[in-house]
Amino acid sequence: MLDTIQTSSRGAVVPGWTGVVRHLHVTPRAFLPMREMPEIKLVEGKGIEGDRYMIGREQGFYSHKPEEGRQVTLFEFETLVALKRDASIELGPEEHRRNVTVEGVPLTHLVGRRFWLGETLLEATRLSIPCRHIEEITGKSIFDPLINRSGLNCKILKGGIVRSGDAVRNFQ
């Protein structure tokens, strides 16, 4: 959550925050359902073991278009709450097709920044963009409601095990 105002090492004032990992999901191939995992293994510079976008595996919907920042993707739990509250759309954490659902993490502020996901260190490369493909898979009209809140693409600077309940912290 956004809780304090902190001064970064470069002197700029940035909001402080701490978040938590709520759900972890992977799937080995395009179109297949995401499976919830108690923990996942992030491999530096490559991706998540067993996931479709792990470099060297590449069986995702976008695998023909390589992208460094697709090694791990995050999604805000708060968006699921907002979709239900504002648009009566029930979207489960297994349906948005990002790997990590976090709570209390301002994803849209993190592009270009580094942060800790449990013991792993990530660098956010860009905001995710929703895709019509997700409507085909879920059967739900969620393309428009997900514009500008469809998650965050990241590369893995330091690998490790991420578990549900792990803290998410800014890198100072």
Next chain:
Amino acid sequence: MTAVPITTVTTIVEAIEDAGPDVKLFSLVDPDRWELPPFRAGAHIDLRLPGGMVRTYSLCNDPADDKCYRVAVKREPAGRGGSAKLHDQVRVGDMIGVSLPRGGLILDAAISRFIFVAGGIGITPFLSAAALLLRTGRPDFALHLLVRGEPPLPRLVAPFVQSGHVILHDTTTAGRPDLAALIGLPAPKTAIGCCGPAGMIDDFERASRDWPGERVHVERFVPPALPADPNSRPYTLALARSQIETRVEPGQTMLAALLDLGIDIPASCCGGICGACKVDWLEGSPVHRDRVLSPAERARSLMVCVAGSAGVRLVLDL
């Protein structure tokens, strides 16, 4: 990196069983036995067969069976070759790309009784529904199966015959039963469905004229053409630099038409917001449906994932 976009669910043929006269039952699973995309009872999938052939079959297993797609295929000697290919060329262990499941029966909880009528291999969607209804404690259904001689899928059908849910009508000995008598008059909390050859469907539609439309489900062997947008018209898409022309059908995207031509377009969101598939246009009247291009940009560019054409011909700078 894969060379081309992955557009199908990858499955492997786990088992092929003989399942009655000229019928084979194919079990398709993920190579790692991962869960497959979910489906409604009796939904259908497209199978991408060797040689680029695409054929659609109903799923006949329980939707709770989330790691397998099971399709029953009857050999049709006078058909277009899909069933023959599946019977003669596809082997256990082969990979088959399939579409996401579509359609299927809506077994509304407010409905307490179902009457299904199937012709031969048309029983497949109702076997899926029957499995679901029994599993969920809704045993009040009847499945009238019209066959010429031996029924298809005897191993799957026999338990339902024994339980009294499937009523066999052998039309070689007794003639075709009166479908109106089988379904009866519209009754509360009752839904009816039919799957079979075209003539049987026509009879069923006549017999069910007085039933409320939302409680009638019809499944054809050959699906009718999808209803196109009444304002949508086909147009010619010309590629100036490649000197190629193609026809874009109503309901087809410009992107799909270009991909069919083997043109590598860097599309991503397919919804007109990411800007990946921007292409310049040279002549014609494009219909812009994107949400990224400014009016000035639209004067020379369009997004092929969502753009259309107001005229009969549109020329792209490709």
